[in-house]
Amino acid sequence: MKKIKKQNVFLGILGTILALIWISPFYMMVANSFKTKKEIFESPLKLPGNINIENYGQAVESLDFVHTLMNSLIITVVSVVVIIVFSSMAAYALSRVKSKVSTIVFFAFVAAMLIPFQSVMIPLVSMFGKFGMLNRAGIIFLYLGFGSSLSIFLYHGTINTLPKSLDEAAIIDGCNRFQVFWYIIFPILKPITVTVAILNTIWIWNDYLLPSLVINQVGMETIPLKMFFFFGEYTKQWNLALAGLTIAIIPVIIFYFIAQKQIIKGITAGSVK
Structure with missing residues (x-):
């Protein structure tokens, strides 16, 4: 019992240290977003003496935040929806159609996760420029290509755990393949869909x-592109940049906390066959 208690104490201390290390960048970002540029350089780790809310107002104005936020939302939401729909359908087909071709295609998607974007970005951008797709539609199409590999891998692992008797029962009741997927299989994939x-x-x-x-x-421009506005050749507006970053991560944090239970379920479901 004493050994177990000592191990628990040790693990608790280790966990606390790791948590502090992990959260330290977020603390520095939020704390320094309320400081002036002078205060940041004097003591970046210190809590702000006087809370300077003006940084947020200037950051919102400089970023044209509402318009830039809408650009980021449109690209992100549409890209994620497209990735979910196409990846789930592809994973379902690869999982249910057992053949050498489906196996090769699946492993090709898995292997594609190892290809760094930097090695293909120049020919891709050149090709998309020739077709006049250097716009929102083009970037959404590219996100579909680069995001499908991991998404198909996750969906494939989950679909393999679902019995084929579900498909057979639905087909007997008169469903076609698309209806089987959309009305029977896809609703069951909710946890992994949230993870993806x-x-x-x-x-x-x-x-x-x-x-x-x-x-x-x-x-x-998206928010990350607009953030570059704060980093000039001769000066860097760290106080405004950190305020802008703090605002920019709020939507993702809210989404994560709402969906965290489903994320855990999805990762667990996808890891067991």
Whole structure:
């Protein structure tokens, strides 16, 4: 019993230390967002002496926040919905149709997760430029391509746990394949769907590199692109940048806390065959 108590105390202390390390960047971001630029350089770890709310007002104005937020929301929401629909259907087909071709295709998707974006970004952007797709539609299509591999992998693992008798019973009742998937299988995939949604939302919402290459029109910038406004060649407005970052992560944090139970269920379901 004493050994167990000592282990629990040790694990509790270790967990607390790791939690403090993990949360320290968020603390620094929020705390320094209320300081002046001078206070940040004097003591970045110290709590703000006087709370400076003006940083948030200036950040919202400089970012044209409402318009930029709508750009990010449109691209993120549409991309995530498209990824969920196509990836779930592809995973269902690959799971239910057992053949050498489906196996090869599935492992091709898995292998695609290992390809770094930097190795293909120049030919992709060049190709999309020729077809006039350096816009929202183009970036959503690219997100579908880059987000499908992991999403199909997660969906595939979950669908493999579902008995084929569900499909057979629905077909006997008169459903076609699409109806079997949409009305029987897809509702059961809710936990993994939430997992896929949150993983892709965090990635797309915070992505800077792909939008910087594809979105080349004024007024279509996402929040990460607009954040670059605070980092000039000769000066960096850290107080405004940190205030803008704090505002920008709020939607993702709210979404995560709402969906966290489903995320845990989805990860567990996808890991067991």
